Amino acid sequence: MIIVMQAEATAAQISEVEGALQTWGYEIHPIYGVERTVIAAVGAPTQDEARVSEQVESLPAVERAVLILKPYRFASKEYRPEKSVVKVGDVVIGGEGFVMMAGPCTVESEEQLMETARAVKAAGATVLRGGAYKPSTSPYSFQGMGEDGLKLLAQAREETGLPVITEVMHVGNIDLVCKYADILQIGTRNMQNYDLLIEVGKVKKPVMLKRGMSSKIEEWLQAAEYIIKGGNEAVMLCERGVRTFETYTRNTLDISAVLAVRELSHLPIVVDPSQGTGKSSMVPAMCKAALVVGADGLLVEVHPNPEKALKDGAQSITIPAFQTLMQEMAVIASAIGKKL
């Protein structure tokens, strides 16, 4: 941590800060520049620095405290330089292959789910997605089928052999969701729902953590840290677009986040272009972008009749569109030596 004193800081104020830093266990290295005194503080336990830095910034004549170390540990590349993999049955996320997770936004009926599950399996998807509990901005929107939806997902797994990823929205139904699902998804609105993070940290199922709607990558990795610190190392991240001033797309899908996560962390990262753009017309192209930048997989919404979907039809692609997409993806994957 580097503490920058204000230009007008007195010797006594500088001493006070130095004393405080030593009390917190730091070794101090003051540098008396022409216009500013700067104090480098090294050697104390790093996880507390975010907190300590706030306190330091409250001391008189301190301009600001600059954190040098990352505010997360287990999620960092420094903790584990090689990539992590998450395994779900035969499916490996974060390895050499590229994993296609597909299915309806929301489970609506047995017919809708089974038709979609069979189709995406046939086209090459290896994980089935589908929501049983749906967070909705409006209390009047469809909120999902609940446990009935989970049962249908389990039935679809039974038939197709595809492991299932589905969202868990609150602590109270973690056990229930675990009973049916293979991967737990934490949605964008819950990225900083800390109790939920802590509780899924105790579970023996992989977790996919979506990026918060306006979360910095650093905050996202700190959210992952909550889960890993709790004991669950099987964490993967999912970029799903961030909120900007642009209104033509539902969100702005930050493809470079895949690269940022690679530079900072060992965790697998997948991309959700359905939520990320909100427009089915954009989904196939953004899938290809995710593939070529090196994402570990995709989460794609597919619906047999998007115009009849109870939720998010505008961003779901049809089954034929998914089949075409898989063929086009295969060509690119093959060209870049990636296994789809």
Next chain:
Amino acid sequence: MIIVMQAEATAAQISEVEGALQTWGYEIHPIYGVERTVIAAVGAPTQDEARVSEQVESLPAVERAVLILKPYRFASKEYRPEKSVVKVGDVVIGGEGFVMMAGPCTVESEEQLMETARAVKAAGATVLRGGAYKPSTSPYSFQGMGEDGLKLLAQAREETGLPVITEVMHVGNIDLVCKYADILQIGTRNMQNYDLLIEVGKVKKPVMLKRGMSSKIEEWLQAAEYIIKGGNEAVMLCERGVRTFETYTRNTLDISAVLAVRELSHLPIVVDPSQGTGKSSMVPAMCKAALVVGADGLLVEVHPNPEKALKDGAQSITIPAFQTLMQEMAVIASAIGKKL
């Protein structure tokens, strides 16, 4: 709802959309313009429009669906044109007066809380704030004292007579928090934690709903709608800054949100300049801004020793600063005919 067809829409596609709208219960009014056909759809239940509009946008040749009605009902000014008031003992929020809620960001010790409580009471605050459960970006930050903190808050109320507002972070401890608190606070990260909203909708305590970090005012009112629809009408809103590209302040405190809420809703609205700016140097001035634009109150972090605070010291003002603030606020309040 207005449906805008694409320029190249065929007569058959227009008919299909018209048919679908009638199936959903709408009366339709097509307008065949020179460059576009537009279909006005009126008369169907309004709460479902958000969902229906998504489905309409998935139909072939539809460019977009424009919602005319507000996507919330109970929270709207149209539902209740006059302002609502929330009562907590003798304190009235949303009435003629201006309510000062003050106290430490986080309860740290009996001494810290009691000293602050006595001081803010003496200076004129009428509600005591203090966190027992603290959401933190880092899992290594101080997470609050939990029930011990709640007990101290109750003790402070006992002595000072100030009703207590404190955050409830998850469904599992609503009952516990209700046992000690007078007003439940939903934090910015939980504004779209729908299970929490639904559950506090069943409680017989007032709820203060903070604006999500990157929430539009419309989404904020939809979140309030969850609570009111659940049966709890004692909802007040709290503007606490939104996330922007600016880094000098912690957030960008949107003072105009007070006015927007007044134009759209009957719910009381208070302002939190401590979270909103992240800088104690800015808190007093922003308190005055909130007062003159017509907010119903403030939520201010006060700490006996901000530089020793376990959390958010940089945004807490000292007790003397709070005393000065109250005097300065009183002068302005008196000038504008508001009772502090």
Next chain:
Amino acid sequence: MIIVMQAEATAAQISEVEGALQTWGYEIHPIYGVERTVIAAVGAPTQDEARVSEQVESLPAVERAVLILKPYRFASKEYRPEKSVVKVGDVVIGGEGFVMMAGPCTVESEEQLMETARAVKAAGATVLRGGAYKPSTSPYSFQGMGEDGLKLLAQAREETGLPVITEVMHVGNIDLVCKYADILQIGTRNMQNYDLLIEVGKVKKPVMLKRGMSSKIEEWLQAAEYIIKGGNEAVMLCERGVRTFETYTRNTLDISAVLAVRELSHLPIVVDPSQGTGKSSMVPAMCKAALVVGADGLLVEVHPNPEKALKDGAQSITIPAFQTLMQEMAVIASAIGKKL
């Protein structure tokens, strides 16, 4: 245009709005719904609607005016459904091929420029980029070599045969830049410098218009409209990242903007991953993303010694990195049937 009246609008107020619309030349279609009156206004000249809608919104009891038609004409896909191409000598931008524009951020010396120009040409670039006038946030940063830089660019074209793209920063040096350059670039900070747009609209050189740092796609197309309306149809767009709350990358490169432009306009679109990410480590992957989503080309900063660059070294890739990139791009281009 659709005018939404307030719920409490009186018959007289509705009549007043109807009258005003007719005065502006609209044919009106009022729809009297249960909760609202909505007036559809059709048939008047569309280009003025942005202005008229502002005036309508100032009338009593008007809630809002919703524009149905696009606020640009010549830049729209409706005006020209097929893609436009921009030709510069043998280079065609917007056609079947994919155009690589590469070179230093800023021209620094004959040696630096010539070395880079030869190398990018050898590796397959077909346009040479290089700044002679550099907009800089700080007045103390390097501002470019000016006309000497332009002369060096012309010399590099002479030797390599590569046409030159360079930025024009103000009206006063359009003539000078035109003397040396083949394509004029309008930078992000000048996207809404209307005098500059109007003046380059009079020039007989292609123009590349970068997206403003926080510009919506609609505003970007309106800026292009200024140029085309002025008489210069040889306009191409360049996505270069938008400003968000994320600080790890310099900007957030909006890859989906390529798709949005395709859906709304006929203009060619290229991508600048160097400015878009600010990180050389991310440039190659983002180049590939731009290729697979269907951009018409790229603008890439290449420097023989990025760590010695006078400007933006952190986002420039080395010559060997560019060579590798071109080989990798060729593989993908070939797989998707695109000619590099």
Next chain:
Amino acid sequence: MIIVMQAEATAAQISEVEGALQTWGYEIHPIYGVERTVIAAVGAPTQDEARVSEQVESLPAVERAVLILKPYRFASKEYRPEKSVVKVGDVVIGGEGFVMMAGPCTVESEEQLMETARAVKAAGATVLRGGAYKPSTSPYSFQGMGEDGLKLLAQAREETGLPVITEVMHVGNIDLVCKYADILQIGTRNMQNYDLLIEVGKVKKPVMLKRGMSSKIEEWLQAAEYIIKGGNEAVMLCERGVRTFETYTRNTLDISAVLAVRELSHLPIVVDPSQGTGKSSMVPAMCKAALVVGADGLLVEVHPNPEKALKDGAQSITIPAFQTLMQEMAVIASAIGKKL
């Protein structure tokens, strides 16, 4: 400047960075921590640091360079600790008083301007605002009356005695605008139009620099630095709202920017709530907020018939509303000891 080396930096890489820093004229203080080496670099000319830091970040094994000193000098509070004042005739901006600048968004006719000028003068305004050249997102919007508008402004000054502020949009008409105006306004879209900044730096008229739509306060002060460095010290700033995801208001007016500017700079700062909110209903309240947080003045759009305004009618207040506002402002100003 503090250079943070990557965790895996070798001794040779650290030496290379140290050598480079010494070449640039820095005295170096390396600190070898447990997990990182950090190098403090002091003593070199500070204005170049932004540029040098970019180059340092391009060196191998450098994680990042942290600037300690402000990237502007003449605009900083450290350069001039006491507040600056800008004088225009008898009007002092930045002194003890609070300056009301009011008038139409755009000059439309003699009648409209004179009526407004007389009314705002009578109500207590001391500067007349009005646009003769108007930047417009759409090329089809009204672009202002040009020199005829300037002449009318001069005529209004003649009659009312109010000095005139008006926008200068490009270098080519600085002389013309100077002939008629007392204060030159640089609009939000031109905040980083560097040629314009450089040229108004040579002029002997005060300049009001509006904040860029998505500009950080630091960048805004760097833009002001361009003008002051050019020789014109009579610079004042104008907060006019920033772009966020919120769509209910036209911009998000950042009232805390007034405080930020006070903490960082000596320059006067005024607030424009008309552009800042885009809603006349919000203007009066936001004016009061600007007053109580300590702004030096306001820029308010007033129109005799907002619904007939050729531009921005929705954000213009009527003459009676302005009169009421001035009375209400006077009460508050008097309460806080400020002279209106």
